[in-house]
Amino acid sequence: MELSKTRKNLILAVSCVEAFMATLDGSIVNIALPDISKQMRVEISAVQWVSTAYLLAIVLLLLLWGKLADLRGKKGVIITGFLFFAAGSALCSFSKSLEFLIIARIIQAVGAGAMMSLSQGIVTSTFAPGERGSALGQVGMMVALGSLAGPFLGGILVSAFGWPSIFIINVPIAVASAVLAFCVLPSHMENPEKQTFDWRGAVLFSAGILVLFLTLLLAQQGSISSIWLLPAVAVAAAALFGFIYTERRVPDPLVHLGLFRKQPFSLGLLQGYLIFIALSATLLFIPFYLQDLLRYDAFHAGLIVAVYPIVLAFVSPLSGRLADRMSTRPLTASGTGISAAALFVLAFVRQDTPMWVIIVALAALGVGNGLFQSPNNSDIFNTVPPAQLGIAGGINALFRNLGFVSGTAFSVLIFSFTAGLNVNSISGTMDAHAFMRGFSPVFLFCGACAAAALALCFVRIAKRTRTA
Known part of the structure; x- marks a missing residue:
């Protein structure tokens, strides 16, 4: 089905919001960490897990959301992503303890993973090659603006309304974006053939990525010695080889x-x-x-x-x-x-x-x-x-x-x-x-x-x- 220019532009708007919000929330929270640390009376090293848990959850889910979109359609996945992001943001704003805030950030990251995974794929499936570069360029512009606006907008909101405001502002935007996605995204399936989900490959991939990213993040924060990088890379490489071995042999690989x-x-x-x-x-x-x-x-x-x-x-x-x-x-x-x-x-x-x-x-x-x-x-x-x-x-x-x-x-x-x-x-x-x-x-x-x-x-x- 040929889409009208107006509908294509609305789909591009959905993709730009995905890219902007996922990038924004990766940087906006950093400026609020000192306030969160003081209010919850915890060390700044512990509060860093508010950012670390968010990033870890995203990278673990990127491939899983992408594959699920190929199997079940992008429309349902991106709407689910927006709603998870809204729910996680709301829970973050109501958090009274660090543990609850970290769990809420993981819920938020579940949605952000879908948003980050699908923004470029949605644009690619919507626009023909002769207009695709321009559309992807606009998504790239929103990524840049998200990274720019994060610290600036975060500083204003934290100063004026306190740190919960950096999360609550996401809720109406994410809900409105879910409604817009429901109205404008086509429901067709690019892959109508019934396939099974490769759980074995997903587990091997997740294990390797979790070990590698967690070790890199902890080494970056100074929480562990850099000597642990070599064994972590070895474990991650073993998991990756197991993942490749599995993907070559299963009928429906991840x-x-x-x-x-x-x-x-x-x-x-x-x-x-x-x-x-x-x-x-x-x-x-x-x-x-x-x-x-x-x-x-x-x-x-x-x-x-x-x-x-x-x-x-x-x-x-x-x-x-x-x-x-x-x-x-x-x-x-x-x-x-x-x-x-x-x-x-x-x-x-x-x-x-x-x-x-x-x-x-x-x-x-x-x-x-x-x-x-x-x-x-x-x-x-x-x-x-x-x-x-x-x-x-x-x-x-x-x-x-x-x-x-x-x-x-x-x-x-x-x-x-x-x-x-x-x-x-x-x-x-x-x-x-x-x-x-x-x-x-x-x-x-x-x-x-x-x-x-x-x-x-x-x-x-x-x-x-x-x-x-």
Whole structure:
């Protein structure tokens, strides 16, 4: 059934709300953690589980929601996701104990996992290839705006109404979005054949991801020694091999491994993973540089860091429109190249570096990532059959989250090793020379990741040339 332009735009609005809210709630809560810690009279290290539990639950459910959408239809899954998100948000706002708040955040994450998993798949199934890049670019813009608005909106709400307000504001928006999704999303099934759910693969996947993510998060927080990373990676790798073994032998696998044999899909995921490693480290260490080294207050530091998502929000839709009209290769190559150049500039920043250099580098990073994301997502989803768009969206979101978590963990380890400082204790008075001794290697690592993503662009070009 051909959809009208108005209906397509309403479906795009649903997808943009999904992306915005899921991203917003990943960042908005951080600014409220000190208030939650004081009101509930618990240590800030314990309150961090409000964020950790949310992230863990999302990554565990991304593939499961995506597969369920392929089996039962996206409409029912996304409506369920919005309603879980609304219920979890309401419960968070009524929480009187940390334990109840963490449970409520997990319920909220159940819904956020569906929203994050399906936003790009819904857009891909709704828009034809000639208009898909522009639509995906607008979803990318909402992701950038969500990350930008989180700390800003959270600060206003917490100051004016207290920390419960950052959760209660989600409820009417999520309920209204569920109603809109019910009215505008088509009910057809891309895969009408009856299939069974691969529970064995789901358990193996969940076990591996849980061990890997939990260890990375705990190491990042300084709760466990980094020596536990090696055995955790070994356990996760064993679970992954068991998962692959199972997927090759069951009739209805959780993930069709044939997807990874499609070069634009697999290389696109790997490029996205590398870019998000670099971004996570940047967003972690630039605020430390501005506030703890240069002594900027939180407001002015926030304005400087906001340059990145503001530029990204402008460039992403433009890049999406260009991807509909030309080859995506120049866009992804120039995007990763600009990002790598910006990160290498940041690697040579010193305490007396003019502020305009930092601002230009962050703006360039926004341009580079904006040029890269929408065309790369178009490449990934253009290779996916309609019946597998749900699981493909879950895989793409999983690689994005894995890049953020592992990038933060790796950069913290590099910083701690080279600077001889614990990143969790550098706020306040610190040795500026030691900080910069760790700061530069972190951004050299980030630049190397972006350069590796650039190299993969040329691998894709070379393979396409040989095929032609």
